[in-house]
Each structure stands twice: as structure tokens, then as C-alpha cells.
Amino acid sequence: MSNGEKAQSPNYSVFDRRIRKLQKKLARQPLDSKRRNITRIKIAKLHNRIADTRKDFLHKLSTKIVSENQVIVLEDLNVSGMVKNRKLARSISLQGWREFRTFCEAKSEKLNRDFRVINRWEPTSQVCCECGYKWGKLDLKIRSVQCLNCGTEHDRDENAAKNINKVGIGHCHDSKRTRIDRKTTSVAS
Numbered sequence: 754m755s756n757g758e759k760a761q762s763p764n765y766s767v768f769d770r771r772i773r774k775l776q777k778k779l780a781r782q783p784l785d786s787k788r789r790n791i792t793r794i795k796i797a798k799l800h801n802r803i804a805d806t807r808k809d810f811l812h813k814l815s816t817k818i819v820s821e822n823q824v825i826v827l828e829d830l831n832v833s834g835m836v837k838n839r840k841l842a843r844s845i846s847l848q849g850w851r852e853f854r855t856f857c858e859a860k861s862e863k864l865n866r867d868f869r870v871i872n873r874w875e876p877t878s879q880v881c882c883e884c885g886y887k888w889g890k891l892d893l894k895i896r897s898v899q900c901l902n903c904g905t906e907h908d909r910d911e912n913a914a915k916n917i918n919k920v921g922i923g924h925c926h927d928s929k930r931t932r933i934d935r936k937t938t939s940v941a942s
């Protein structure tokens with residue numbers, strides 16, 4: 754987040770590893786056997802546990818973020834592109850980023866917050882949030898950057914979050930103007 758806070762998602766991989774193991778077992782079991790049915794139910798239960806854990810985590814996180822902020826800016830990530838990276842596909846899918854966005858959007862509406870999503874083509878991880886210097890694309894493995902221009906050391910995600918915040922706020926001139934207009938009319942009336 755742009756204030757430097759990080760959210761740690763639950764470790765889904767424990768359940769996920771068990772699912773994969775059971776799925777291999779299932780593939781070897783005869784189609785009409787009772788044991789196959791037991792395995793099938795075990796797998797379904799594990800899927801449910803992952804979904805429940807995730808939903809609980811995303812609900813708590815989105816409630817916290819939306820209640821503590823007037824403006825919420827998210828970045829529209831190219832998830833289908835990222836999922837093509839086979840090493841990351843499973844863990845990304847388990848995170849439920851779309852679900853998180855839906856929660857934030859719904860809660861923002863309920864609490865009258867300003868919810869914005871910025872364009873995925875915005876180079877939020879390629880630019881220094883302090884001086885604007887563009888260092889270009891970085892491999893996902895690189896987690897911290899020192900700016901060649903101003904020397905600031907950044908955590909990769911925090912720098913991107915600050916840029917997302919800047920871009921999101923940058924688009925708000927219009928809504929600012931309308932808010933002032935509204936005030937003027939209420940005074941006049």
C-alpha cells in the first residue's frame with residue numbers, strides 16, 4: 754500500500770499441495786469405487802476451505818482499507834497475462850484478486866468512498882515515485898530498487914503503490930471541481 758503497509762495473505766499452498774496429491778490419487782482409482790468417491794469429497798472439502806479462508810481474509814482487508822480511506826485506487830493488473838507464467842499461475846489464481854476488487858468496489862459504494870482503478874498500461878513499477886526517473890522493466894524477482902537519479906531506495910511494491918496513488922489522484926481534478934460547485938450552490942440556496 755502507498756503508506757508502506759503490507760498485507761500478508763494466508764498460506765493457501767498447504768491445502769493446495771494436499772489437493773494436488775489427492776487429485777493424483779483420484780486419477781488412479783477405479784471410476785465406480787467407493788474409495789474414489791471418498792477422495793472426491795475430500796478434494797471438494799479442501800477447495801471449500803481455501804475459498805472460505807480467502808473470503809474471510811479479503812473481507813477483513815477490504816473493510817479495513819475502505820473504512821480507513823476516502824479514496825481507494827487499485828491497479829488493473831494483466832492477470833491473464835501473468836497466469837501464463839506457469840511458475841506463478843497457481844499461486845496467483847489462489848489469491849482472488851478479482852474478488853478483492855469486487856469487495857472494495859462494493860464497500861466503497863456503501864460508504865460513499867471514491868473508488869478508482871487505473872489503467873494496466875501505466876508503468877507503475879518502472880518509475881521512481883520520488884523523482885519520476887524511469888528505470889524500465891524489472892524482473893519480478895527484484896524486490897527492491899535504488900533510483901539511479903535521486904538515490905532513493907525503494908521497496909518494489911511500495912514504490913508501485915505510491916505511483917498508483919499518484920496516477921489515481923491525478924485523474925481527480927474534475928470531481929474536485931464538481932465538489933466545489935456543489936458547495937457554492939448549497940451556500941447560494
Ligand SMILES: [Zn+2]
Pocket residue numbers: 881882883884885886900901902903904905
Ligand atoms: Zn528517483
